[in-house]
Amino acid sequence: MPPPVENLVEVRDVDFSYDVRPVLKGINMAVPRGKVVSIMGLSGCGKTTLLRLIGGSIKPSKGEVRVAGRVVHELDQDELYAMRRRMGMLFQFGALFTDMSALDNVAFQIREHTELPESMVRDLALMKLHAVGLRGAAHLMPAELSGGMARRVALARTIALDPMLIMYDEPFTGLDPIAMGVIGDLIKKLNDVLGATSIIVTHDVQESLKIVDYVYFMSDGVVVTQGTSADIRGSQAPFVHQFVWGEIDGPMPFHYPGTATGADFGVGAGHA
């Protein structure tokens, strides 16, 4: 269990279904203030759905998600938007506004939510870009940025209003090893410098285990195991072991279930 400190995010007995397909089944989670917590699991196991529940984009079928003590799905739109101003979310591929420069992307939230003079907005946005090492790329358009740079600009945009909670949806996807290391390092540093709390949804095990304080491991809509990075690395649970060490076969089989091999190839009794 996480250490007994105040939790910024609490997920209690949450079920969620898309139409009739259950995605989350009885999820319980706690994210302590100031910590970096990772939610890991295979694609389609419900990780991103959980982030969307925390952000209030969708409502649980059962149970509740609390952020800073408030039940997210009970908030009206004004209250939800007030809460979201204190949250940041980094999307899988950055989701930068393609018609704005890097600087304008970062300045977007500041302009929308504050009445600060333009010169101050510019300075604040430049400071955020400086924090991710891209002050010199402020004038570039998203199409002119590499994947790693775009992700860093998106990160600068995410922290534009110094959020209390930062959520990362697959922040390492599609990045080269250097960019991956840079993003991982920035996530940890920014979390500490801003005094924020971070939730990272990822299936990139090695990179995220370097920076997280606690890990929830999900499979098929339930939390199958949890613990510190060391706990996860040392886990002997077959599924976790297969996932962490990238083994081809195991509880998650290499072959998609189907008819017997022999039946497909017409060579007598085969195996499934």
Add this chain to the structure above:
Amino acid sequence: MLERIAAALRRLGRQFINAIWRLGYASRFFLLVLLRSGTSFRRFRLVVKEIYFAGVLSLIIISVSGLFVGMVLALQGYETLQKYGSAEAVGTLVALSLTRELGPVVSALLFASRAGSAMTAEIGLMKATEQISAMEMMAVDPIARVIGPRFWGGLISMPLLAAMFSAVGVFGGYLIAVVLIGVDEGAFWSQMQNAVDFRYDIVNGVIKSVVFGVAVTAIALFEGYDAPPTAEGVSHATTRTVVTSSLAILGLDFVLTAFMFRGA
């Protein structure tokens, strides 16, 4: 046999329910756009930017089309009118055709193809690349910030484009009738001035173009916002925008014409 009929009925029923559901969703979307238009008026520069994209960038296609339509009208009109000895009335024919019908209708069809499809593709791609979701997570209402300004930008652009179409069309008619064929210039303009009534012809034409502007922009924005976030989804949405808008323009034109011009 009975089972096949039942399956067909079920399919038909499902399609009907889906259509009703989509109509309700579209109406709710349109209502939300109107209710959340405050941002568009408080920050009018957002609307001005959209007027530039939807209106100013459509000027060339509108002007060129207007010129050719006016020239064709003059050629065809002269051909018919001269048989009855009324060649000077060609200016009247060109002006009335353009202000009452062709100006609003053709410019709206062109607007749907050029600006409407661009709006749908832009919104659809914003959705597919999670820009709309990102905006929502930043506590910025996309209906107010993205959809509203585009709606009002399109609505304001449409009558201006229709006016430009008609004006250039009349000039095209002048070029053919007066400069090329040699119809008397004084008769061309004076007959036109006498025949065209401001309230009856011009204002009704403007009303039509405003209605078409609402229809095209609302359809384009809804299709983009409702598009599945895939390349195929955006492509289908763009096609639907052009087809639905064109049918809506022609249908609405019939209804409006029936109410406005009844031989008074």
